[in-house]
Amino acid sequence: MSAAGELSDLYQDLILDHTRKPRNFRELPAANRRAEGYNPLCGDRVSMMLDVAGDTVREVAFQGAGCAISTASASLLTEAVAGKSLEEVRRLVAAFVARVTGGEAPAGSEEVDLGKLEALAGVREYPMRVKCATLPWRALEAALADGEPVVRTE
């Protein structure tokens, strides 16, 4: 238990800034891919909306209600994903999930630069909160897979 990180590693200023002022927190009328993430444990809901043109994610927005971690994660996601190719997004998702779960980055995503998303790495020390950070990313995956409209964290 005492191995857990410092609270300030989890709630970094960058994360709190995105929690208070989430970016791209709105409806996206041009969206052609959508999926909802739901965490039955805490009731968090996040709806990811993507405008994908050809091979490129042009724009991402989200709506919903959640904790500081899931809100900041979704907000940072929208900034990180916009303008990237579908292949780049897939590699980013894999690298991010590996970083916050403490797992190994799968082949092809080892070199991905997480940039600002690195701020969420502190969640690794809080096993009960990892799903908060991954929820919007699972919804993003589902939206791109065009499969299940609602993904659950468990």
Add this chain to the structure above:
Amino acid sequence: MSVALEEQRSEQALAPAYDLAAVRAQFPILAETVHDRPLVYLDNAATTQKPERVIAAVGDVYRHSYANVARGVHHLAERATDAFERSRAAVQRFFGAASPEEIVFVRGTTEAINLVAASWGSANVRAGDEVLITGLEHHANLIPWQRLCAEKGAHLRVAPVDERGEVSLEAFAAALSPRTRLAAFAHVSNVFGTVLPVREMVELAHRAGALALVDGPQAAPHLAVDVQALGCDFYAFSGHKVYGPSGIGALFSRAEILREMPPFLTGGGMVRTVSFETSDFADPPTRFEAGTQNLEGAVGLAAALEFLDGIGRENAASWERALLARAVERLAEIPGVRLLGAPRERASLVSFVIEGVHPHDAGTVLDSEGIAVRVGHLCAQPLMASLGVAAVVRASFALYNTLEEVEALAAGLSRVREVFGR
């Protein structure tokens, strides 16, 4: 109930009627540190910690008295069976039941209620009948009835909860009908802490021709429960909420009701004679105890009930009221904290939300201070929806908590507001 009300109105104690330090010393886990801080355990409504005598009682079964209950003629089997039945008698005394045969051992409240729904419900509820619950029920006292009603073509009615977090007798009476077969309701709400007027509710149910089931796990550690005085037909509770082991609980029902009920689970131990064609089932309570029984759990539970009676349930309740009163006072002083419900009679827990802070974030910050509280929907999603919240923070108290721990909670919540800049 009137006794409890009078006590609640009297001056709140600044010290319990028992030696708090000595009681705390009996709970080894309370000496743990969490994130290098002393553990402040305020999640007692989820489950309570265990005193040495419970830990020792479970260990002693394995060391000295372990065998399969009610099987075999060897000496250890005799000791095991004897210990199991003495535990049943301890539960009977604790709840004021008329005889040990009215106590069925189960895994916990969830199993007890499922047993009643599957056994009594399947034999007595028909298409067009009604089962009545209240708007503040735990999922364990909702879903079994939902399923029974769906299977039988019966209707599930819900008596409304008011803004205080209370169920008024008028609203409850109005929700009863000549078609109500059973009314099932909490003794104490796990969200508001409301003590429901169960004796009166039982009487109203009986007057409507229905039986009454009381969902008791939140009441058993805090109130003197006397099933004969309550007049209820079923009372369900869990051992782990009264300082006993998990995986053991009991269902009380009156002998004449149990006698008419078909078995729940079937298999070894609950029969008299069996052929390939048919089986002759044992009398209650054995009829409802199929398979190898949780002997160590039952013995641990009996030890826990003896522990609680040694301190005195009234003494424990009176100290828990003092802790709760201080907590409510402190929480109300913190800007942005909104308490849920304001029941006039409340037992040992309080739920709240913090403006602009998600309960899970509050829970993580409190945990970093060593403070354990419950966050989430508290297994009461329909109630959360009607309150317009997805999740809450709940602090709940036990006889071993201190006023310093209540102050630590208040200080922890100030830290929460600091972290989130409000």
